[in-house]
Amino acid sequence: MSLSTRQKQILQELQQSQGVLTSGHLAQHLDVSVQTIRKDMNELNDLGLLKRVHGGVCLPTPNDNLSFSNRELQNSAQKQQIAQLLVNHLPEQTSIFLGIGTTPKYVAQALLDHSGLTVITNNLNAALVLSHNPNISLHLAGGAVRHSDQDTVGEITTDFYRQFNIKIGVFGVGGLNAKGELLDFTPEEAALNRAIISQSEQCWLVADHTKYGRYAPVVSATLNDIDRLFVDKPTVALKKLCQAKGVEIVSADDRSHEQKE
Template identity: 25%
Template sequence: MTTAKARREEIYHLAVTTGLASVEELSRHFAVTASTIRRDLAQLNEQGKLARTYGGAVALGAHPEPSLRQRTGEAFEQKQAIAAWAAAEVKEGESILLDGGSTVGAMAHALRDRENLSVTTPGINTLQELADSPGIQVDCLGGRLRELSQTFVGPIAEAALERMSFDRVFLGADAVTVDAGLCEADQAQTRLKELMARRGNTVYVLADSTKLGKRPFHAWVRLPAPWILVTDNRADPEQVELFRQSGVTVQLVDLAPAQAA
């Protein structure tokens, strides 16, 4: 039988490595009551190891939010392949909404030479990519600038969305899980993503395989089906099947053999 000390050490290990599941899931995992798990989380919080959140906890300092520049260099081949596939989905004459983030920014780069497009975005990197594209009308969702993500958020951006609709919406995420949805470091970002998803006829989530099933932060948005998860062919088959069983369409983008090995 697992001792309380060993259980708490494993809970902390989960928070540091993959992020914590909900109290209910932890209760089932350790075969103890939810109140026992809450006491474990409370003690870890008192020790300064975890920060309490609604329904669970996250490790303090275990998952510092990387800057946009740092994220751009991570999983580079996967992001480029996903971005190219997503850009090919966009048709001439469409109005699209591009989220912030490194993968969606790579998609914007792939659209630079397109004609007769309307692009709206809260992301500074997308604005920079498309600023000199004569065939693309660019609109910016203004608001409060988050320095780390280089994305505008807040009530000004949210209010602007109420006057718009789009053929396609492309969202990024720090992580994606079947049960909780899209994960971000900041609740203002998840709130904006929720509103963005409501404004599109077709919604895509661009997330490389390293982001599936992870819980690095504590801000979440659950997207109503149907939506399309675009990831790469390194994705865990079990994760892919879980998403498909939940009603999500999963598009696996092939990488070159040398990259996928």
Template identity: 25%
Template sequence: MQDQHSATELPSVRRQKILLILERDGKVMASELSQHFAVSEDTIRRDLSELHSAGLVQRVHGGALPRPKDTGKDFLTRVGETDEVKVHLAQLAARHVRDGQIVMFDSGSTTLQIARSLPSTISITAITTSPLTAITLAEYPGIKVILAGGQLNLATMSVSGHETVRLLQGIKADVLFTGVCAIHPEVGISSLHFDEVPVKQALFDSASQVIAVTTADKLGAVEPYIVVPCSRLHTLITERHVASGDIDDYRKLGIEVVQAHA
């Protein structure tokens, strides 16, 4: 990038130009934008934070990516649709479940798909913070379902609050399948929703093995609220073709990385 801009131009103008560069290049880095606009990297980071807060970009380590487009569909509509990638990842995850285990299911469309992918004859005790996942698990004759109580978040269709955390703290599970809003090898797992953080932390603390299942677009991403460092993960299941982030960075942290073949 060449320095073609004045450091005195209005922040609003600079941010509009950042969006134009992002649309053209598909990714922006704070260091390059700093040189391009002749301002400090701290200034650029503030710009990116403002754009992120406005829902215009997705923050990643060192820069930003385009924000995933909103389809305008509500949560119930989205989880009712078939996503072939998530179905395949969920099938890989379901293979980690064994009869007799105590298994925790975090909220999210991917973990709901894992519940749908279990063998019909499986015999486990399942704990979840998602009413939709609880209903799905209840269809299995061999699964005992425990649904954590609390206040329902309509955006995520999951429960949260003191009662939720207290119940989870009283359980020692064999496996946790966690939903991932964003995961970065240095920053860790982060969430867009503040009230999710203590619930997710309690889930992590209560499981002997933690398996994260995520599509490639969540790798290298950062959301405002940090849940746990990546070192708390045992297994990461994701797509074969990773568009963002270096998958080896997760392996270097001691995480078993399982990538789908298709």
């Protein structure tokens, strides 16, 4: 969904205020009716771009677990960049797991012209994208559908993953803390990532820079389980952490990773 000029102005006001703004204040500032502002606020709330709170609206916190469609709007350019970096490193005629999340969907889009690929995924959006290429061998895991996340989860899904022996496991996380722990929001998400790790010869983590320091309650793995981290712009702290854990960082800042292996 594209935002109107007024909706963009509302978000800009919130970013500048870094607090709670009332519908009355926004209506007066933007010279429209309160009813009009409330309609905009409801639409932005449904998209996850702001949050309704007592007394008005505010920006969502970094730790809020937003829906797939909401997360897809955030840092989309960086996620596309990460996806292309990963695909540049992916060999032809290989097999991959493609985990849940918005960055794996962008990976799927970048993979459309990759030849001889076998993909196992529970990411409904990634599967839909890849289904347009009949030369990709695509396996979609069944299970309970999470409507907000647009994927499948549960023991059925995890058992499906355990049937495969895959060259490269590609997945994202809810967060990454300073101890090098990979964090997810639910035990089901964590179980899927652990299944990917156990059934893959190599594990490649995709995460934009906002994931470092972001809180999520479930520990799914550690950086010690990862071979490569694909990120848009790693901080100094993240670089040091990956070096200590023996994880290779691939980022747009590193020109040595431009050519496909």
